Structures are given as structure tokens and as C-alpha cells.
Amino acid sequence: MKPVVDFERFKPDIRYAYDLKPVLRQPDELKDNFPAYFMYRDAYLTGEDWEKIKEAGLRYDYTITPPAVIGDEYIKTYGHYHPKAGKLSFPEVYQVIEGKALFIIQKRSNEDDQIEDVVAVEVEEGEIIIVPPEYGHVMVNRTDRRLVTSNWVCRNFSSIYEPYTNLRGACYYLTRLGWVKNTNYAAVPELRFARPNQILDVSGDMYDLVNEIEVLEFLADPDGYEDMFKKALKFD
Numbered sequence: 682m683k684p685v686v687d688f689e690r691f692k693p694d695i696r697y698a699y700d701l702k703p704v705l706r707q708p709d710e711l712k713d714n715f716p717a718y719f720m721y722r723d724a725y726l727t728g729e730d731w732e733k734i735k736e737a738g739l740r741y742d743y744t745i746t747p748p749a750v751i752g753d754e755y756i757k758t759y760g761h762y763h764p765k766a767g768k769l770s771f772p773e774v775y776q777v778i779e780g781k782a783l784f785i786i787q788k789r790s791n792e793d794d795q796i797e798d799v800v801a802v803e804v805e806e807g808e809i810i811i812v813p814p815e816y817g818h819v820m821v822n823r824t825d826r827r828l829v830t831s832n833w834v835c836r837n838f839s840s841i842y843e844p845y846t847n848l849r850g851a852c853y854y855l856t857r858l859g860w861v862k863n864t865n866y867a868a869v870p871e872l873r874f875a876r877p878n879q880i881l882d883v884s885g886d887m888y889d890l891v892n893e894i895e896v897l898e899f900l901a902d903p904d905g906y907e908d909m910f911k912k913a914l915k916f917d
């Protein structure tokens with residue numbers, strides 16, 4: 682799919698392989714540093730769009746993740762949670778522009794840091810996934826092609842990385858040998874598998890939602906959208 686924005690005109694933030702060491706299954710297998718993924722944050726087509734996006738409290742990003750394997754683990758993003766917006770934490774919406782993504786999303790219980798749910802979600806080119814509130818997310822490129830994704834997200838918060846750093850990544854790793862439990866977690870639920878329900882009505886790059894940006898209100902103000910979040914995933 683062709684991205685609407687020629688995003689490579691923006692300067693990317695680059696996450697290098699060495700930056701990922703704290704969350705890798707086999708950090709000692711990483712010998713050479715390389716750019717792991719390129720984040721083109723706050724992309725827009727026109728200045729008018731940009732004003733509209735900022736006024737809605739949102740941000741549109743593109744991310745390029747070239748194929749790579751470290752040790753036996755497929756390349757992935759660092760992983761993070763989002764803070765509370767109100768009763769619920771901020772959700773996020775991703776679209777696969779090129780390639781195929783595997784999202785590992787996991788939910789912590791509020792009382793302690795136990796994981797109460799973990800889901801692997803395969804997302805194909807053109808598809809959109811709503812990462813529901815309370816779920817942290819890691820995005821994996823398990824293919825031999827580059828992965829290009831975009832995301833709409835609230836622009837007014839900072840992501841929370843410590844839980845992923847402290848426990849060396851998500852509670853499962855995706856490796857060439859398959860799924861491996863992360864033993865740094867005290868307890869890990871069985872992994873569930875799902876596909877994303879296509880709730881948002883778009884054809885092509887979801888950047889076009891800039892023209893009906895009120896549809897994305899749930900990203901800045903998620904309370905009251907629980908029913909929609911419940912439908913975000915369909916389970917096998």
C-alpha cells in the first residue's frame with residue numbers, strides 16, 4: 682500500500698539494536714550494532730492537516746522495521762505501556778502499510794504486576810489493529826521483508842518502558858524455534874491468538890482519517906468506548 686505522506690522527508694528517530702539489549706532474549710548474541718527501526722514521528726501532509734491533528738491532541742507516525750534476527754529472536758520494538766487517560770489508559774491504532782506485523786500485547790493486573798492476559802495478533806498489509814487500553818505492546822517483524830507501519834496516538838503522554846526493561850521484554854519471545862516464555866515473569870498465562878477486527882472504516886492509508894478526525898476521539902479520551910475496545914480483536 683502506498684503511504685499518503687512522503688514521510689521520509691521527516692527526520693527519523695532511530696532505535697539501534699544496542700538500545701534493545703535490555704529487552705532481548707539473548708543480548709550476548711548481539712555482536713554488531715545496526716539500526717533496528719526508524720520512527721518518523723508527527724508526520725503530516727499539509728500544514729493545515731498538522732494544525733487539525735494537534736488540535737485533536739493526536740500524532741501520526743510511520744515506522745520502518747527492516748528484517749533482522751538477534752540470536753534466534755525476530756526483530757521487535759522495545760515495548761511499552763501507556764499511562765491512564767482517565768479510568769482507562771490511552772489506546773493506540775496501528776496500520777500495516779507494507780509487510781506483515783505480529784503484535785504481542787499484554788495486560789497487567791492493577792493490584793500487582795502480574796500479567797492477566799497476553800495475545801499474539803497477526804496484522805496483514807492494509808489491516809488496522811486497535812491496541813486496547815491497559816495493554817502494553819511489542820511489534821515484531823518475523824518476515825524477510827521490511828515492515829512499514831503507521832499509528833495514530835494521543836500526543837500528550839510519555840510511554841512507560843520500565844516494566845519491559847525490568848523483566849527483559851514481553852512475557853513471550855517470538856523466535857525462529859517458535860514461542861518461548863520469558864522466565865523473568867513470576868507467572869505467564871497461556872498465549873492467546875487473535876486477528877484484528879476492522880472497526881475503522883478506511884480504504885488505503887488510515888492517514889485519511891484526518892478528514893474525519895472526530896472518529897479518533899477515543900484515542901485522547903477512551904473512557905466510554907469500552908464496547909468498541911471489547912470488539913477490537915477476534916479470537917481463533
Ligand SMILES: O=P(O)(O)OC[C@H]1O[C@](O)(CO)[C@@H](O)[C@@H]1O
Nearest residue numbers: 720742744758759760761832834
Ligand atoms: O517506543 P517503542 O516501544 O520503541 O515502540 C516504537 C513505536 O511506538 C510509537 O512510538 C508509538 O507508540 C511508534 O512511533 C513506534 O512505532
